[in-house]
Amino acid sequence: MSPALAPTELPGFILTRHWRDLAEGTEIEYWLATDQGPKKVLLTQQTSVAFLPARHRAVVQPLLANLQGLEVKELGLKTFEQEPVLGVYARRFRDLDKLARALQPLQIPLYEADVRPHDRYLMERFITAGVLVEGGLRDGATILNGRLKPAPGWRPALKVVSLDIETSATEELYSIALDSAGDRVVFMLGQAAEPAAPTMDFRLVDCPTRQAMIEQLNAWFAAHDPDVIIGWNVIQFDLRVLQKAADANAVPLLLGRERRPIAWRTHPGRQGYLFAPMPGRVVVDGIEALKAGMWSFASFSLEAVSQKLLGEGKEIGDAYDKMAEIERRYQHDKPALASYNIRDCALVLRIFDKLELLPFVLERAQTTGLQIDHFGGSIAAFSHHYLPRMHRLGYVAPNVGDIAAKAFPGGYVMDSTPGFYDSVVVLDYKSLYPSIIRTFLVDPVGLAEGAHAETKTGLVRGPQDTLFSRDKHCLPDIVTALSIARDEAKQAHNQPLSQALKLLMNSFAGVLGASECRFFNPKLVSAVTLRGHEVMKLTRAFVGQHGYQVIYGDTDSIFIWLKRPYPNAEAHAIAASLVQQINAWWTHKLREEQQLENFLEIEFDTHYAKFFMPTIRGSDVGSKKRYAGLSVDEKGHEEMVYRGLEMARSDWTPLARQFQEGLLSRIFHGEPYRAFVADYARSMLEGKMDALLVYRKRLRHRLDAYQVNVPPQVRAARLADAHNARLKRPQQYQRGGWIQYVMTPSGPEPLEALHSRIDYEHYLVKQLQPIADAILAPLGESFVELTSAQKVLF
Structure with a gap:
């Protein structure tokens, strides 16, 4: 059958x-x-195209003759230094890389030679993810040489499968589970000892060999044809083990569309980290999606996240019990292992559904221009938006490294005034850095225009003698469009889109300060951060002039003590009045002094009826990024809030976190606290709180990487794996991970190999006393006084 003309327009994603x-x-x-x-x-x-400084044309001409398919054209484009460039057009993209490398010894730059063809095609047409395909020839599922246009509002209904595998302790494949709307199946190695229970809501398929398992998996993907594969650590573990099993059994793993293999790639900056691109299918790992969306959990294990979000989990036990139970089920109860396997798939599906993770990654792709499963990528997203717009203003982008890496000021963090306070309100600048970019027209092209302007009249003056064009820029317009889109998304209650837009906008200042970015420029990022310093300092002065005291500020938030206790409604009213006055003041100030439109907008965030700002331990200087408060909303609902305190950090035990929360809660609510301190210490010393004494810390490197400085968690992990080796069971910590241990007179000992008694004195002096004294000192009391008075220490 010969190809036919495709429909005029076909929307897609x-x-x-x-x-x-x-x-x-x-x-x-x-x-x-x-x-x-x-x-x-x-x-x-x-x-493909790259750009060459026009003055080097004669020198480069012989090199061009050696590479077939290259053509040079005159263009009306220039560099940031106002140097004219030529377009170098290549029939094959890799020839641009060859030319760039040939020019390096001559110190001749070739600009934008690293922009890949599939990205260049989309960005120059302002396409991110939603597209309209016009024309072209259709041959089955293939459209040849259609034209693509942006379709930003179109979203697909995707076919999703959740994939999970079970293995032995040595990663020998036992079973593969697939959970989709069309089919729920488990492929099991070997013959089940008993038939599947009639109550099971999935198919259990016995496979005589691992080769047969992979073949069944390939056939399932060809038949059911999902768009998206989801899972938990699905690339680094599940797909990696499946590929290993396929290779070991000389059978191809063909999970891509058209039965094509995975094109495995390693991450250049993360040793051992893998990418698993495959034609036509997207792999979305739950852990990576959560982190990309800025969701935070104490642990990102499937067990921990499902317990937190769904109130249920795997229900098999710790790592050792789990492996032993998997082995038992594989040997003696394969239907039970299959049920366990498919349950993990279902948990992942439910987590994705509850947090709207798939809508989030779709909106993220539409917002950033990156592929759905490309997490991170702020620099690439910036380039996707910025390059086509700067081209239309007559500029080409610099190369990475054109400006040497150099330190620049970060966000402004005020010195705090420690102590206990009544009635503290927090005001927060909405998207401060994007708002500064919009208001003060901070922009790479704008900076180049300002630096080379014949007259400085009418330019926007920024920090460090920078000058920005008022009418020739890209970034302020990009941020404006994203900001408007976010407001619309919030009004439509589209949380996934709102979150994606917020994260993209807030990444822009960081991108300008990233030396790996082609637009890195300390002057540019300083024009944002130093302006942020100015905004916060002027806001603090404004608040002081109105009779209140700023006791702390951090980048875009300002903490205002109202000087005396206020009823909740009055505190909210004062905050609302300050918001209105500050915003009006900025609008007037910027219009009168610089003829700029104001996009700085401060908002009311929180009212703390009670508030505590501690000192830096061992000094009387106020701490930063650490506080606690009793917040009260407009309806009078109370909530204890802790930021950066011990209860939120992994180097403090549950004993310490529970003690800190209990002590602050009693003080904030005006309840007796002295007896609580003494009773808590006494109960711990009497062994009544042993379950709260466990440290849980992460090993961030391989165990053998710790040579000079050996922290307690590493000592505990080495004891644990020595114990594992003696029992002939898998060593858990050689590649890192999380370890649980307690302190004993012999030092740290892991829970799985605890032989000594607990060192209660350690927990008294190192966990309870520092927390207590930080809170009690402003009240004129100390931990030793309260515990000695009730003979706890004797």
Whole structure:
């Protein structure tokens, strides 16, 4: 059947993108999710472009002659230094890299030679993820040489499968579970000792060999054809083990569309970290998606997250019990192992549903221009938005490293005034750094225009003698569009889109300060951060002039003591009045002094009826980023809030965190606290709180990497793995991980190999006393006084 003309317009959402150099030129491949099923768009004979300083044309001409398919054209573009450039057009993208490397010994730059063809095609057409495909030739699921246009509002209904595997302690594959709307199945190695229970809501398929398991998996993907694979640590563990099993059994793992393999890649900056791109399918790892969305958990294990969010988990026990139970079920009760396996898939699906993780990653892709499963990538997202706009203003981007790395000021953190307070209100600047970019027109092109302007009249003056153009810039317009879109998303209660837009906007200042970014410039990022310093200092002065005292401030938040206790409604009213006055003051000040439109907007955040700001331990200087308060909302609902205190840090035990919370809560509520301190210490010394004495800390490196400085958690982990080795069971900590231990007179000992008695004196002096004294000192009391008075220490 010969190819036919495709429909005039077909909306879709980009799942994967790829490019390849062929003899006839570069070919770009996009896989789309559409209402008509998955479609592959092929764009053939695509030309790639880079930019060469025009003054080097004669020197470069012989090099161009040695590389076929390169053509030089005159362009009306220039560098930030106002130097004209030529366009170097290549039939094959890799020839641009060859030319760039040939020019390096001559110290001749080639700009934007690293922008990959599939990214360049999208960004220059202002496409992020939603697209309209026009025309082209259709051959089955393939559309050849259609034209792509942006379709920012279109979202697909994706077919999702949750994947999980079970293995032996040595990662020998036992079972593969797949949970999707169309089918729930477990492929099990070997013959089940008993038939599957009739109550099971999934299929259990016996596979005589691991080769048969992989073949069944390949066939399932070909038949059910999901768009998205989700899981928990699914790339670094599940897919990696599946690939290992496939390779060991000489059978291909073909999970991509068109039965194509995974194109494994390693992360250049993270040793051992893998990417698993495959044509037409996206892999979304739950852990990575949570971190990208700024969700925070004490542990990102599936057990911990599911218990926190769903109130249930795996229900098998600790790591050792789990492996032993998996082995028992595999040997004696395969249906039970299958149930355990498919349950993990279901937990992942429920977590994704509860937090709207898939809508979030779709909105993130649409917002950033990055592929759905590309987490991180703030620099790439910035470039995706910025490059096409700067080109239209007549500029090409610099190369990474054109400006040497140099320190620059960070966010402004005020000195705090420690102590206990009544009626503290917190005001917060909404998206401060993006608002500074919009208000003061901070921009790479704007800075280049200002630096080379013939007259300085009318330019916006920034910190460190920087000058910015009022009418030729890109970033303020990008931020404005994103800000408007976020306001609309909030009004529509589209939380995933609102969060994606917020994270992208807030990343821009950091990108300008990242030396790995082609737009890195200390002057640019300082024009944002130092302006932030100025905003916070002027706001503090304004508040002081109105009779209140600022006791702390951090980057974009300011903590205001109202000088006396106020009823909740009055405190909220004062805060609302301050918000209105500060915003009006900025609008007037910026219009009158610099003829600028004000986008700085301070908002009311919190009223603390009671507030505590501690000192830095061992001094009388106020701490930073550490406080506690009793917040009260407009309806009078109370909540204890802790920021940066011991109860939120892993180097403090549950004993310390519970003690700190209990002591502060009693003080804030005007309840007796002296007896609480003494009774708590006594109960601990009497062994009644042993369950709270466990340290839980992370090993961030391999165990053998700790040579000179050996912290307690490493000593405990080495004892644990020595104990594991003696019992002939897997060593848990050689590659890092989380360890639980207690302190004994012999030092730290892990829970799984605890032989000594607990050192209660350690917990008294190192955990309870420092917390108590930090809180009690402003009240004129101490831990030793309160515990000695009731003979706790004797």
